[in-house]
Amino acid sequence: MTKDYEHTEESKSTYTPVILAAGIALVLFGLVIFLPLAVAGAIIVGAALFKLFKDGAEEKYAEFKESLEEKWPLDFLSKEKLGIWVFLVSEILIFGSLIVAYAFVRLSSNSWPVATQTHNVILGMSNTIILLTSSLAMVFGLYSIRGGNIKGLRIGLVSTFGLGATFLAIKLGYEWPQYYRNGFTISSGLPGSTYFLLTGLHAAHVGAGLVAVGYLLFRSFHGGFTSTKHSAVENIGLYWHFVDIVWMFLFPLFYLI
């Protein structure tokens, strides 16, 4: 380990993710045993997120300075990009495991309702096209800022946010209540449980994506991005496209097959 590396390690390291994880653990623990603990956890999570956003705004961890042996084999990636890809790997495992569990339950069951009888295919298809369009808007925003076009970035982000919010409004505001009125609920049996678990988890991810896109929008209106400083747009874009990819599987599994 070189002296240069030691210096870089000191100035580029942060305990914030550890504090964030501890805060989330405290929230979950508190929800189970003692509610004030959950409130304390939520305050810690809020403070850690604020610190992360502040560091992100300064692009503090966008560049790596480690020596080659520390970087190999992913020496071509910045710390931020490596971080988002490792996070996406964990997300692939979460959704992949749940989809495999769904397939297992469904194939093991003696009977399963026909998808077109329980689900609204047109609504599902519309939501798919809405998400696909939001991904296109995100790409448009990224390419705009790469060319130094801040107005194009804002248009892309506003469109992405609007389309994501529309997706959630259709799902949570119209589709789910309709299913509940028809007696298809999370407690009505395995078809309902698996549907609401998987689409609910996906909707939570869309919600988190909206918060992240909102953050990008805020920064875009406060001079936060230039043609050379926009790694946050790229990284949050990677997450948004991942959410899109997950829906590409959930739509056929629940609405068509």
Add this chain to the structure above:
Amino acid sequence: MYVGIWLGLVVATVAEVVTRSLAGAASLLALIILLISSGKAITIAMYYQHLRYEDKRLAILPIAAVVGVIFLAVAAAMTMSMGM
């Protein structure tokens, strides 16, 4: 190019819905629909997530995760075949 890709993805989505309404063995139609979905997911990863233009070594990460999921699927299939 990205608008063309988006158009292709929308057409593929409509193709999935049309496939659902075709006459034929349900398992065959399900296989066709899932193949179209996988193609859409790969297209998004390659073009919108820019995996096509990144260093090939980056693919190690998502492929490792997908292999993990395949391992789970094989384990689930084996469990089912044993009647558990």
